[in-house]
Amino acid sequence: MRAPSQLAFAAGLVLTASSCGGGEGSYRVTIYGEAYIEEGIPADVFVDGWAITFDEFLIVVGDITLADGAAAIDGWRVFDLAQPSGGDGHELGRVTVPAGTYSALSYRVAPSADATAGNARDDQVTMMRDAGYSLFVAGAATRGAETYSFAWGFTSDTTYAPCEIMVEVTPEQEGASELTIHADHLFYDDLDSSEPNVAFDLVAAADADADGVITQVELAALDITTQARYQVGSRDITDLWGYISAQTATLGHIDGEGHCE
Amino acid sequence: MLTRALASSLTIACLAPGCSGSQEAPRVTLAVVVDGRGIQEATTDLGWRVQLASCRTVIRDVEFTTAGEFHDGGTTALLVREGLGSSALAWLSGAIVANARAHPGHAAGGDIIGELPGRFVVDWCADAGQSLGDATLTVGDYNGANFFFGLAGENDGIEPEDPLFGQTTEFVGTAVKDAQTVAFTAVVAQDEGREIVGAPFELDVTTTSANTLGLQLLPTDPFEGDTVFDGVDFAALDEDGDGAVALELDETTLNLLRRALQDHDYYLVDPDAGG
Numbered sequence: 082m083r084a085p086s087q088l089a090f091a092a093g094l095v096l097t098a099s100s101c102g103g104g105e106g107s108y109r110v111t112i113y114g115e116a117y118i119e120e121g122i123p124a125d126v127f128v129d130g131w132a133i134t135f136d137e138f139l140i141v142v143g144d145i146t147l148a149d150g151a152a153a154i155d156g157w158r159v160f161d162l163a164q165p166s167g168g169d170g171h172e173l174g175r176v177t178v179p180a181g182t183y184s185a186l187s188y189r190v191a192p193s194a195d196a197t198a199g200n201a202r203d204d205q206v207t208m209m210r211d212a213g214y215s216l217f218v219a220g221a222a223t224r225g226a227e228t229y230s231f232a233w234g235f236t237s238d239t240t241y242a243p244c245e246i247m248v249e250v251t252p253e254q255e256g257a258s259e260l261t262i263h264a265d266h267l268f269y270d271d272l273d274s275s276e277p278n279v280a281f282d283l284v285a286a287a288d289a290d291a292d293g294v295i296t297q298v299e300l301a302a303l304d305i306t307t308q309a310r311y312q313v314g315s316r317d318i319t320d321l322w323g324y325i326s327a328q329t330a331t332l333g334h335i336d337g338e339g340h341c342e
Numbered sequence: 343m344l345t346r347a348l349a350s351s352l353t354i355a356c357l358a359p360g361c362s363g364s365q366e367a368p369r370v371t372l373a374v375v376v377d378g379r380g381i382q383e384a385t386t387d388l389g390w391r392v393q394l395a396s397c398r399t400v401i402r403d404v405e406f407t408t409a410g411e412f413h414d415g416g417t418t419a420l421l422v423r424e425g426l427g428s429s430a431l432a433w434l435s436g437a438i439v440a441n442a443r444a445h446p447g448h449a450a451g452g453d454i455i456g457e458l459p460g461r462f463v464v465d466w467c468a469d470a471g472q473s474l475g476d477a478t479l480t481v482g483d484y485n486g487a488n489f490f491f492g493l494a495g496e497n498d499g500i501e502p503e504d505p506l507f508g509q510t511t512e513f514v515g516t517a518v519k520d521a522q523t524v525a526f527t528a529v530v531a532q533d534e535g536r537e538i539v540g541a542p543f544e545l546d547v548t549t550t551s552a553n554t555l556g557l558q559l560l561p562t563d564p565f566e567g568d569t570v571f572d573g574v575d576f577a578a579l580d581e582d583g584d585g586a587v588a589l590e591l592d593e594t595t596l597n598l599l600r601r602a603l604q605d606h607d608y609y610l611v612d613p614d615a616g617g
Contacts, residue, residue: 274533306573306601307594312533315540315606 104180106250110145110154112199112260113170114138114162115337122265122279124224131281133268135220137232138162139205140262141196144189144240145173147258152178157191158199159206162262163220170259171200180251186258187242187341190333191215215239216329218267222281229285231295235326241333241341261334269328270310272318283311287321297322367455368549371476374404374458377556377615378470384561384569389519392571396514397466397559398506399603400492404557406456406479406543406611407486452540454488455480456547463498463506466559477555479547487543487611491532505529511603513589517576524576528589530600538604543611556615563607570602 117126121134143157154174162171192213198206209217212234219232241260250256268284271277287303288295300322305311311324318324335341384392456479464474491510494500506512509529517524545553562569574595579587590596602608 273537275535307597309593309597309600312536312601312604314604315538 104252105177106180106252106255107175108147108152108178108183108248108250108256108258109175110173110186110258110260111170112140112142112160112162112173112262113166114262114264117264118162118262119165121220122268126265126279127268128270128278128280129224129282131222131224131285133220133222133264133281135163135218135264137205137217137219138262138264139201139209139214139217140190141193141209141215142173142188142190142199142260143193143196144187144191145260146187146242147176147178147183148185152176157193157196159196159201159209160199161201161205164200173199173260178250178256181249183246183248183250183256185243186246186335187240187244188260188333189238189240189242191238191240192236216332218264222285224281227285229288229293229295231284233297233300233325235329237326237329239330239333241335244333244335244341245339246335259336261337261339262332263334264332266328266331267325269331271312272316272324272327273312273314278310280310283308283321284325300325368481369456369478370481370547370549370551371478372547372551372553372555373616374474374477374555374557375615376464376466376469376472376474377558377612378466378468379556379612379615380558380560380610381467382560382562384571386517386569386574387572388575390517390571390574390576391519392515392517392561392569394467394513394515394561396468396512399464399466399511399559400461400494400498400500400506400509401464401489402459402461402492403490404458404474404477404611405454405488406458406477406484407452407488407540408455408482408484452486455482456484461492461498463494463500464557474557479551481547481549483546484543486539487541487609488537488539489541489609491534491536491538493531493534511599517571517574519577522577523585524580525586526576526579526589527587528596528599530590530596530603532600532604536604538606538609541606541609541611543613545613552616553613554616556612558610558612560608560610563605564610565607568602568607570599570608572602573598 118135118138121132124130124132139159139161141157141159145154154176160171192215194210196206196210213236214234215237216235221228221230246258248256248258265279268279268281269277270280284295287299289299289302301320303321304319305321305324306319316327318327333341381394386392456477458475458477460475462474493508493510494506500507510532511530513528515526517526576587579592579595589599
């Protein structure tokens, strides 16, 4: 992640370069969990044959900034990305911006006591605010007759800045960006590899009391230091809960597969 | 010869009024050597005193990193990274908005403004002082180093019968605890492309710098006191009691070693290896 001063300078440069054309236009920002969250992650994605469905995928998003902050979507909102969107995602808002070309957008996924509902229910918003969660995922993993359920809340605070975009805005042409959330990263088996596996066997093995429910406590009790996979590089992470929590910082993308720093 | 990535990064964008075009950033070449001073006896968390006699690792493409921004006289100068859009706007924004890294495999580690390209089989124990070549470094304040692991092959001069063949690291050494001595070997393979990011390297490089950079393996983490061999019970592995073990035969031990060797705390670039 870049130092704030650098980003501010970067954004200022972009705005300066982009405002030569004159006039203003509209910019629309959406958030989308893709089919993996709305419909589930199919078994052929996993190396060990599991499939995942999400009942809830709650995310708190804010600090959405285009260019130097003069164009920003105010406030923090809670979205349930598991709700169907017809492939369009959920609208975060529209702002009026100077016409021009935009090459950087930033956003943040973090707990917020001031968060309001995006498309989430009031009780979901209350739960996220009261628990201090930035992300809450609840669902089930199935493989044949085996089923495990999970409901995990994370307090991670991740700034995605900058995200690479290249969007032209004119008075006649609305700009748009999609904050894309990749749920399969939660189940990646390596924190650094560019080609990790998507796997669930080790997560399933954490169910110490064999009740079919995998809890945060059980994941935290699973030592990963002797695992062949689940490498963490130089990070001080030794248990599976810490590992999955670290993976939450990799979920955010832009416009599908676009990367953010 | 500069690689394309660094050659691109060495271009300076002039942003001050009246400044047009680009110019090359000042840079220096500094010798890089294998620095054996890091190899000291390590005492593990289980009380074993480990001494290495041979410790070979296949590495490639050493990179030197900084925060990525510096000032040249009255002109703000920014390092340009490769892989950005072709338009003037993209180019300018790319000067300070580096490639995205929120995806696994894109670990953050500062901007790369120096490098020693190439592939090396380094014996941290025996090659002290051996030259790895001359690194090219842009003038700037450095605070980290990266390098990639490789798997040894015939192109590295490693024959198939060599224990290092097809592996990344080979250790030969002894572990002593109380009255027990265990001779050990270990071979560890890392995934191709696995990278050490952020090994300590502190140096303010100027146009007059003439430092020799020493690349070290540190069996003991100087910050926390952990060792590469923590968790390895040499006695338990010596099931036949002959005083010799091959650590890689035990999967748990192999995984511990592989994980430890990915930790940047066990590596260092000493900017004063020239004495």
